[in-house]
Structure formats: structure tokens, C-alpha cells
Amino acid sequence: MSQTLTIRQMCDTFGVTPRTLRFYESKELLFPQREGQKRLFTRSDQARLKLILRGKRFGFSLEEVRKLLELYQMNDGQQTQLSCTLEVARGHLAEMQAQRAELDEAIAELKEQMSWAETTLADMARNETDAA
Amino acid sequence: MSQTLTIRQMCDTFGVTPRTLRFYESKELLFPQREGQKRLFTRSDQARLKLILRGKRFGFSLEEVRKLLELYQMNDGQQTQLSCTLEVARGHLAEMQAQRAELDEAIAELKEQMSWAETTLADMARNETDAA
DNA sequence: ACCGGGGTTTACGTATACGTAAAGGTAACG
DNA sequence: CGTTACCTTTACGTATACGTAAACCCCGGT
Numbered sequence: 001m002s003q004t005l006t007i008r009q010m011c012d013t014f015g016v017t018p019r020t021l022r023f024y025e026s027k028e029l030l031f032p033q034r035e036g037q038k039r040l041f042t043r044s045d046q047a048r049l050k051l052i053l054r055g056k057r058f059g060f061s062l063e064e065v066r067k068l069l070e071l072y073q074m075n076d077g078q079q080t081q082l083s084c085t086l087e088v089a090r091g092h093l094a095e096m097q098a099q100r101a102e103l104d105e106a107i108a109e110l111k112e113q114m115s116w117a118e119t120t121l122a123d124m125a126r127n128e129t130d131a132a
Numbered sequence: 133m134s135q136t137l138t139i140r141q142m143c144d145t146f147g148v149t150p151r152t153l154r155f156y157e158s159k160e161l162l163f164p165q166r167e168g169q170k171r172l173f174t175r176s177d178q179a180r181l182k183l184i185l186r187g188k189r190f191g192f193s194l195e196e197v198r199k200l201l202e203l204y205q206m207n208d209g210q211q212t213q214l215s216c217t218l219e220v221a222r223g224h225l226a227e228m229q230a231q232r233a234e235l236d237e238a239i240a241e242l243k244e245q246m247s248w249a250e251t252t253l254a255d256m257a258r259n260e261t262d263a264a
Numbered sequence: 265a266c267c268g269g270g271g272t273t274t275a276c277g278t279a280t281a282c283g284t285a286a287a288g289g290t291a292a293c294g
Numbered sequence: 295c296g297t298t299a300c301c302t303t304t305a306c307g308t309a310t311a312c313g314t315a316a317a318c319c320c321c322g323g324t
Contacts, residue, residue, distance in 0.1 A: 102186065
């Protein structure tokens with residue numbers, strides 16, 4: 001079935017380089033199967049990559065992301081150290097919620113600065129036309 | 133006036149190392165004054181450091197943060213390239229809002245995974261007691 | 265048989281964001 | 295005057311997250 005993607009298809013789909021995918025595999029973030037030499041990225045790999053890229057956008061390190069992936073991995077089998085992993089997840093959840101609150105604050109501040117800048121700009125334009 | 137802080141006071145206040153502060157100065161993110169050899173970090177430096185650290189938490193690079201700081205800097209004087217800087221700010225605002233939306237989604241997903249994990253854990257505990 | 269277009273491994277290179285050690289100035293304390 | 299405490303500059307080292315080049319295999323087409 002064509003649920004599995006080649007390395008290039010993965011790259012085109014997710015906007016990453018082959019190097020990145022091989023690097024993630026070496027770091028045990030992805031586990032593509034092999035057809036001979038060639039990597040075949042399963043649905044599971046695709047889902048994981050999505051989470052990896054999202055994690056990165058939030059400033060998580062690959063190592064942190066790897067731990068998060070363990071939680072999602074649980075659905076597909078093992079239940080080892082489930083409660084331990086839950087603890088990690090709780091931490092991440094708290095962190096993300098805090099981050100959200102801070103982000104809201106930052107957005108508000110930035111908006112304020114921008115509106116100041118905009119009115120200032122308008123004032124400058126007004127003075128320009130006054131001078132003319 | 134003791135509005136200005138020594139390097140160590142800054143470190144204690146913000147939880148960074150002297151190295152970090154000197155590094156930020158070398159990258160033109162901070163502009164401490166000098167009393168002889170020693171750096172004195174003004175109120176302005178303290179405000180900037182706050183923004184730097186927050187930017188970092190959101191995954192912005194120092195170079196990106198530096199551009200954002202230019203906008204805030206505007207309040208204290210120059211109006212050079214104000215509209216250009218506004219464009220940068222607009223970009224950051226959009227990025228942050230998108231990040232917020234994604235963060236909400238991620239939080240929801242993580243919560244779902246966690247509740248699944250919790251019920252699974254409960255089931256396991258039930259089976260344990262059944263066996264006993 | 266050859267070649268291009270994919271894929272592979274191995275390995276050195278690079279940017280960012282500092283850590284850390286070396287070597288030294290200065291001011292106060294005993 | 296020596297030591298301690300704190301600061302300084304200079305400069306090499308390090309972790310992360312890949313980029314990039316070299317050298318190779320393999321498969322389909324002409």
C-alpha cells in the first residue's frame with residue numbers, strides 16, 4: 001500500500017531535507033522500515049514527524065520531543081512506565097499552558113507598541129503635509 | 133541612583149550568567165554603561181533583558197529578538213525606519229498569533245492523550261486488584 | 265554498456281548560544 | 295602588603311541541529 005512514503009516524498013510533504021530525516025532516525029525519533037537499502041516512512045513516521053516539527057516550533061529540543069513522542073507511542077503497544085511518562089506529559093502541559101499565558105501577554109504588548117508606532121507615524125505624516 | 137545594577141545583581145535578578153550578559157552586549161542586545169571598567173545595567177537594559185528572555189522562550193533567535201527590540205527602542209528616541217520596523221513587528225505578531233492557535237491545538241491533543249493514558253492506567257490497576 | 269536520477273553511508277563543516285579557563289585590573293578588608 | 299572578592303578581556307571548547315561533500319549502490323531507459 002502507498003501509505004508509506006519514500007524519503008523524497010516525505011521531504012516534499014513536510015518541507016524538510018533528507019538529511020533531516022536521516023538525522024531524526026539516528027536520534028530515534030523516526031523508525032522508517034527498509035525495502036532493501038531504501039527507507040520507507042510509515043503513517044506512524046509521518047504522524048511523528050508532524051509532532052516533531054510542531055514541538056520544534058514551540059522551542060522544544062529534539063530530546064524533549066523524543067520524550068513526548070513516547071507518550072503518543074503508547075497507543076501503539078507498550079505500556080511500560082506509563083505513569084512515569086504521564087508525569088513528563090503533565091510537565092509539558094503545564095509548560096505549554098504557561099507559555100500560552102505569556103504569549104497572550106506578549107501579543108498584547110506588541111500590539112500596544114505597534115499602535116503607538118502607527119499613530120506616531122501618522123503624526124509624522126501630518127507634520128510633513130503641514131510643512132508643505 | 134540604584135536603578136542601575138551590577139552584572140551580578142543582574143544575574144541574580146534574571147537567573148543568567150555573567151557570560152550571557154556580556155554575550156548579549158557583544159551582540160548589541162544590551163548597552164550597559166561603564167563606571168571605569170565595570171558594567172552598569174540601566175533600567176532600559178533590564179527591560180530589554182526581560183524581552184530577550186521571553187523571546188527566547190518563544191523560540192526566537194537572538195537576531196530576531198534584536199529586531200524586535202528595535203521597535204521597543206523607538207520609544208526612547210529615534211524614529212528611523214519606523215515603518216520598516218513596523219513591518220517586522222507585523223510579521224512577529226502574525227507568527228505569534230499562529231503559534232497561539234497551534235499551541236491551543238497541541239494542548240488539546242496532549243490532554244486527550246493524557247486522559248487516554250489515565251484511563252488505561254486505571255484499567256490496569258483494576259485488573260491487578262481483580263487478580264488478587 | 266552507459267548514464268541519469270534516485271537512494272545510501274561516512275564524515276567533516278557550520279551557525280547559534282553560550283561554557284569555561286587563563287590572565288589580569290581594582291577596591292576593600294585585616 | 296597580602297588576600298579575597300568581584301570585575302574585566304581574550305580565546306578556545308561544547309551541544310544542538312543540521313548542511314554539504316565524497317564515494318558508493320541500484321534501477322530504468324536508450
